[in-house]
Amino acid sequence: MRTKQIESLRFQLLSAHKAASIRFFELLRSLIQRTNTKAEVDQVVGSIREWAGTDAKKRATVARKMDVIIPLKYGTEYAQTQMAVLKAAMK
Numbered sequence: 001m002r003t004k005q006i007e008s009l010r011f012q013l014l015s016a017h018k019a020a021s022i023r024f025f026e027l028l029r030s031l032i033q034r035t036n037t038k039a040e041v042d043q044v045v046g047s048i049r050e051w052a053g054t055d056a057k058k059r060a061t062v063a064r065k066m067d068v069i070i071p072l073k074y075g076t077e078y079a080q081t082q083m084a085v086l087k088a089a090m091k
Helices: 002-031 039-051 056-072 077-090
Strands: none
Touching: 002 039, 002 056, 039 056, 039 077, 056 077
């Protein structure tokens, strides 16, 4: 019985982690859209900040992803500027 409880808890934790990761990648995809307005970029950046919170691992993940995305020049000019600001804030 104990093994089943542990496996159930493990599955719940993995599912929660997977859902959080999916949410982060959805936010990144939203951020790099060329049709975004400044307000949309600000909203997405705010959501990414909220997603990362004070979690050191999540903040490092955001910074690493910005290292990859920024040189590719995805998104609007404003989004690129905000990604640089976000990257600096996450380090």
